[in-house]
Amino acid sequence: MKFLNSTAPAIRALDRQQTLVVLPTAAVEQHGPHLPCGTDTLISDAIADAVEAQAADCVLRLPTQWIGASAHHLRLGATLDCDLPTYIQLLCQTLQPLLEMGFCRFLILNGHGGNIDPMRVAVRQLQSQWPDRLLAAASYWSIAEAAIADRLTGEDKAVGHACEAETALILHLRPELVDTAAVESAMGWKPDAVEGMFICRDMKQRTAAGATGRPDLATAEQGRQMFEGIVDRVSVAVDRLLAEPLPS
Template sequence: MKFQELTSPRLASIERDQTLVVIPIAAVEQHGPHLPTGTDTLICTAVAEALEARLSAQVLLTPTLWLGASAHHLRLGATLDSQLTTYIATLVDVLRSVLDDGFLRVMLLNGHGGNLDPLKVALRQVQLTHPDTLLVGGCYWSVVDDLIQSTLQGDHKFVGHACEFETSMIMHLRPELIDADHVADAGELVTDQLNGLFVSRDMRQRTLAGCTGRPDLASAEKGKLLFEGIVDRLAATVQRLLAEPLGTEYADFVR
């Protein structure tokens, strides 16, 4: 079920307890010299739509929130950003809109690393006033850490930025948008960790050209394998979320 394709009476008829509302959130920002600025939105939307197609009777998919928390890319240009306070408030407003309409189970499906911290803040904030609901969120790729490690060939066996993973996904989904002449080894990534502490550095400080890892090792075949694995794992996750008990007390969750 797609939210924007349904009439208000049809939306009102949906069984609230047995439906998971999926809200894709992403970004539009520079993705190095070879990938389109909409990479995060393109991938996250494709994953979410494939998930809805798989479980159309159980998933209510909203339109993708394409504007993200991307301030750490601004100095590289080609980036649209929502300040953190604004972004958190936006997520809170969307979550409350869905919950106030009676839905009880909601997933923020994230496609941009910079959204993860504000996502958690928004979920925490809303849960305080809606303790009888199930609010979850995370990056779409987090369900396939093992597949990512076994599929990627470069040293960066994780999702970076315009990296081997994202380049492979776009090669699979939208190959015509890639500038193949500029697909190259991204060089060293300056760390944002020091003795267990987070070091705040933007992407102009951390990367040579706004990308990370080994996009030159990407392939459409890897992208297809990863995409299908992600949808499979997310579909299984949806089933678990629909079976998860709702409640406000410890005893509601201990069986």
């Protein structure tokens, strides 16, 4: 069930214990020279819609939270940002009314790397107040890691930024928004993990192009297969959360 399209009585009538509330999260920020600034939101929207369509009777799909924690992109411009304390509170306060309504199962389904740390803080804060609720958070690429890696042809086998994976997904979902003339290899970018250590670099320090990997290898067919694999794996994760015993 989509929250936006549902009446209040329909939402009030949902089974509080056997409905999974899904909050998709994303960002609006620069995505290199070739992808739209709304890339993360477009992908998150599409995944959440497809997952909800497969389980409409047990998933309550909230509107996608399009603003993200994107301060590390600001020096490249064309980026909207929510600072970390505000973003954490935004997530908590979005879910709070549904917790108060008695819903017991929640998944923050993320589509932007900068949201990972604050979303984990948010669910930790909520869990201390609501210890009898099941609170989960994950990026779609961590759930569907193998399904994504199997379809990437370049050296990088994970979702980066305006990379092969994101470019393929947008070529499948919204090809008219891709500036195909500007697509080029973005190799030579600096990672944020070295020898098991997190190195805090903003995106301009990591890549002058504002992109990573080999977007030039991406195809729409690759994106279609990847999207279907992601939706399948996220749907499995949804089933697992619905079957997971509630905390006591």
